[in-house]
Amino acid sequence: MGFLKDRYNEYGKGMAVTLNTLVQTVKPKKLGGGAATVQYPHEKEAPPLRARGVIALREDNCTSCMLCARSCPDWCIYIEGHKELAPPRRAGGAPRKVNKLDRFDIDYALCMYCGICVDVCPFDALFWSPEYEYSETRIADLLHDKTKLGEWMETVPEAPELEAGAEKKKK
């Protein structure tokens, strides 16, 4: 029997794998079957929470410090800003100088989704969103401005709970 078993391991196992996969795929969904793929336009896949779909911008946090634009390997982030005077925090104080964002564009035709801008941002203004349906018919339309990037903030999921025992970041 050892001989037959060896031959089965050599030649039979591969064919058993393909046959099992076939049966599993053809089996109705109710019985736990179905394909591993998703018929995309008809049904949508829920991407994992940390999927790198698109980069969203929280405009209020941005100080136009340019760190993201400078660290971007593709130079696909365009930032323009100007200084504005804001009312002082305490009565009688001097008016504060704040950076106001005029333009924050990301050219998704150039972006390679490395996420360095998200990592490098010291003010938590950039976030990964799992949103992925933003293809365009013209390549120039992939340049998205800060309003559009701000809209994507709604799709950014809540940060997951820290693991038990993890050190909390001190504010």
Next chain:
Amino acid sequence: MIAVDLPYWAQSLLRVLGGTVAVLLPAGAIVYLFLFKMMSFMQSRLGPMEAGPYGSMQLFAEVGKWLQKEDIQPENADKKIFKIAPLIVLVSTFLLVAVVPFGPDAYFTDFEAGIFYALAVSSVSVLGILIAGWSSANKYSLLGGLRAAGQLIAYELPMVLAVIGVVIQAGSMNLNQIVVQQNAGSMFGWDGLGNPYLLTQFVGFVVFMIAVQAELTQAPFDMPIAESELVSGYMTEYSGFRFLIFFIAEFATVGVFTLIASVLFLGGWGIPFSWFGWGSLDDVDDWMNIVGPLIMLTKMFALSALVMWVRFSYPRLREDQLQRFAWKVLIPVSVINIMVTAVLKVVF
């Protein structure tokens, strides 16, 4: 027997139409059922789903796409030969189907040396493949064509030798006679199943199916078109409808070879004659001409499912392993099979 008197031109027309259907219908069905669907299911995906219900019209979309493409020839190619090569490959498939019997009277030609002719004609495709590789003026094509020639010649031999066992047992080279012998036969005096040569010639069947797999250049014997080594072998330079003809020829030949295999080993169009009390070919009722082709198609699909299942399961062999397997394993085994068959034929 059916007695219909048709003028010669009408008979010829019917034969041409019937031959076209008998080649193209199995080819299309095999591509859709096995290449598109079974392969997808084995890879845990659904395959084409958009064109028609369950993607059943996908084939027409593919054919339409290929027909629209430009017919490109390489500058240094031997243009005329380059253009005819795929047709030669396809013609050999059409010539093959001419001797396959689909029923007691439903055949294109009732040829006494049928299986001899079939094996001879199946080698014509080698010529087409070789000149396709040679005339493309491309190193990959040339290598693919040479590999194909070496492989098809090497595996022709075990195929012929496996068939000889069947011919000895049936005592005839006529494919229709081989069908009758199997269905009118009996095993140890019991005729409930006839005598399909699958059982008595099992070694021959295995050798034949392996050789068929290699003749059709299906994986694990797909070195001639090994895409990771040779781009696409002898098909590299072909585009548009000439590639389509190669593609059709490949799968039409799967259909025809499995038809021949079902005739040789599974009893062809017949059902065991004892079920209806038939004694010989003349007793067979006329309705078998309708049911016979359906039985043939069922057996053909079962066998081509086997071919495709193997194709989708095994990785490609190395070129030297391929040659060694043919010459050192298959040919000795089939020669021994012939000797044993011949001895038993004389003894019983």
